[in-house]
Amino acid sequence: MKKIVECVPNFSEGRDLAAIRQITDAIESVQGVQLLDVDPGESTNRTVVTFIGEPEPVAEAAFRAVQKAAELIDMSKHSGEHARFGATDVCPFVPVAGATMEDCVTIARAVGERIGEELGFPVYLYEHAARSPERCNLADVRSGEYEGLAKKLSDPDWKPDFGPAEFNSKAGATAVGAREFLIAYNINLNTTDRRYANEIAYELRERGRWKREGNTEPFYYKGNVVYFAEGRFPDGNSDFVAGSFEELAEHYRVEYGRDLYERYRSLGLDPADLTGRPVYKDGLFTHLKGIGWVVEDYQCAQISLNLTDYKVTPPQTVLEAARELAAQRGIVVTGSEVVGVVPFDAMNRAGRYYLQRMRKSTGIPARDLVTTAVQAMGLRDVADFDIEKKVIGLPSQDGSLANMKVTDFVDEVSRDTPAPGGGSIAALAGALGSALASMVFNLSVGKGEFDDRYKELCKWAEKAQQAKDQLIRAIDEDTEAFNEVVAAMRLPKDSPEQQAARAAAMQAGYKSAAKVPLRTARLCREVLDLCQAAADLGNDAVMSDAGVGALMALAGVQGALHNVRIN
Structure with a gap:
């Protein structure tokens, strides 16, 4: 599987479209990089660019973009609403x-x-790339911004990770980091009242909200704010009241397993100076930022969320919590919206989550998993959700043979060319066998007599899908490997040197041509086990399909091994 990496540089220019275009041109000059989004902001005077690709081209494109930005942007003349300290911030x-x-x-x-x-010019590493805990938080790294950068660089504690500890008035400094994928996710409500959207957003987000008492049902925001007082330190999540912050912090640690000192510091409050300050109630989720707003184009209020680590706080879990909170308040969640793009892994997890809730098989094709998530989350409620454009890293079969119509593929095999030949057909046979095994498992899920085997059947079906996908790829890989042999045969052989080079190329080609069918044979052998499991565990009504699948897998094993021997 290819490694796909996203880069999201923020440039301190949002008004000069020609300059922005030169920066994005520098990115697109690197082969293998796909530019996904360019989002300039006039008031912030900042542009957020998103591009993806494999690691090496993405790294090169990022460097070229930073280089071009340093050439075009003069930070000494920059102004804008957003925090920043460099041309490439x-x-x-x-x-x-x-x-x-x-x-x-x-x-x-x-x-x-x-x-x-x-x-x-100075470079600071942040988040996962940081070399010390003090530099993980971007806000700390960028504190003082451009105007305070010269002073910061004179502090030995803030020596840059790379580059000189010298103030560059034109380029400033750049923070380079590694972070989890941020999903911009909005939940749609059947109201145009922003207060209702805020009401739910405050309950969900990590920051939480002010604790209130009195008239808090069903709308919490209507209650009276609770404040810390001398000798009175209420817990934000319960009726417990401590006599000191130290006592409250110990209660918080025991009850919730978290650090209350750090909690209030993260809110910008000093735990030693809380008298007269509002008490905070915890939000339901970590790694989640949120607020309510109204989108006139959609004629509805939205809970606007940023999920900063979807593996910890997945969108489907947040959505279901929002649905529950909304229902308690007589509000309906009509659907949701992904702003920008979303990783396949996140959609895959969401699809599996909803299939498991429905007790349906999770061993289905990747696109079916995504479609399940799209439907369950209402992702087409206010805007189109094109799976091809919105989902990054969506598994695909790009081979020309695998994407042919059945009749075209059969005709291609029948022509007077050595490839596609037996190796590709063996891979196809194995893929069909695995597909039949998956079908048997999936047809068994949901039948009453198989309820106690739900997890086991799903596990087997998922294995069958994985084997099927690998064997489909092998259809083209086998032909591509043999084409290396054909190309070597066509090399010149007039001189001893040419003959030696040709012989070496042919040997390498035959070696490659043997490796692919050997892997196919091993995969087909695994498919035989899958078909055996389907026969043992599955519905008797589809046992013939398990049998046909086994025969196809056996043909795949034997056919692939014939190709190994001849190559």
């Missing part, structure tokens, strides 16, 4: 598909080092 790398956070940390540090060495 931040440059985060995000794992999307196949890539890990460790991969992104490696990329961030390499790009940061290159910026510091080749472009000669």
Whole structure:
């Protein structure tokens, strides 16, 4: 599986469209990079750019963009509403598909080092790429902003990770980091009252809300705010009242397993100076920011959310909590909206979540999983949701043979060319066998007599889907491998040197041509086990399908091994 990484640099220019275009042109000059979004803001004088690709081209495109921004943007003349300290203010790398956070940390540090060495201005690493806990938080790294950068650089504690500790008045400094994918996600309500959207947003978000008492049902915001007082320290989540903050913090640690000192510091409040300050009630979710607003184009209020780590706080869980909170207040959630793009992994998890709730099989094709999530979350309620455009890292079968019509593929095999041949047909046979095994498992799920085997059947069906997808890819891989042999055969052989080079190329080609069918044979052998499990566990009414699947898998094993021997 390819490693796909996202980069979301923020440039301190949102008004000069020609300059912005030059920066994005620099990004698109790198082959293998796909520019997804360019979002300039006039009031912030800032542009957020999003592009994806494999690690190496993304790293190169990021460097070229930073280089071009340093050339075009003069920070000494910059003004805007958003916090910033450099021409390229931040440059985060995000794992999307196949890539890990460790991969992104490696990329961030390499790009940061290159910026510091080749472009000669300060670079700070942040979030997962940071080398010390004090530099994880972007707000801390960027504190003082551009205007305070010269002073910051004179402080030994803020020596840059890369580049000189010298103030560059034109380029400023750049923060390069690695972070989780941020999903911008809105939940739609059947009201145009912003207060109702805020009411639910405040309950959901990590920041939480002021604790209130009195008239709080069904709308909490109508109650009276509770404040800390001398000798009176109420718990935000219960009726407990402590005599000191120390006592309250201990209660909070025991009851909720969290640090109350850190909680109030994160709100910008000093735990030693809370008298007269409002008490905060915890939100339901971590890694979640939210507020309510009204979108005139949609004629509805929305709960506007940023999920900063969807693996900890997934959108489907937040949505279901919002539905419950809305129902308690007589409000209806009509659907939801993804702003920008969303990783396949997030949609895959959501699809599985809803299928499990319905006791339906999770061992279905990837696109079916995504479609399930789209329908269950109402993602087409106010705007179109084009799966091809909105989902990053969506698994696909790109091979030309695999995408042919059945009749065209059969005709292609029948022609007077050596490929596609037996190896591709063996892979196809195995893929069909695995598909039949998956079908048996999926047809068994939901039948009353198989309820106690739900998880087991889903597990087997998922394995069958994985084997099927690998074997479909092998259809084209086998032909591509044999084409290497054909290409080697066509090399010149007039001189001893050419003959030696041709022989070496042919040997390498045959080696590759043997490896693919060997892998196909192993996969088909696994499919035989899947078909056996389908026969043992599945519905008797479809046992013939398990049998046909096994025969196809056996043909795949034997056919692939014939190709290994001849190659």
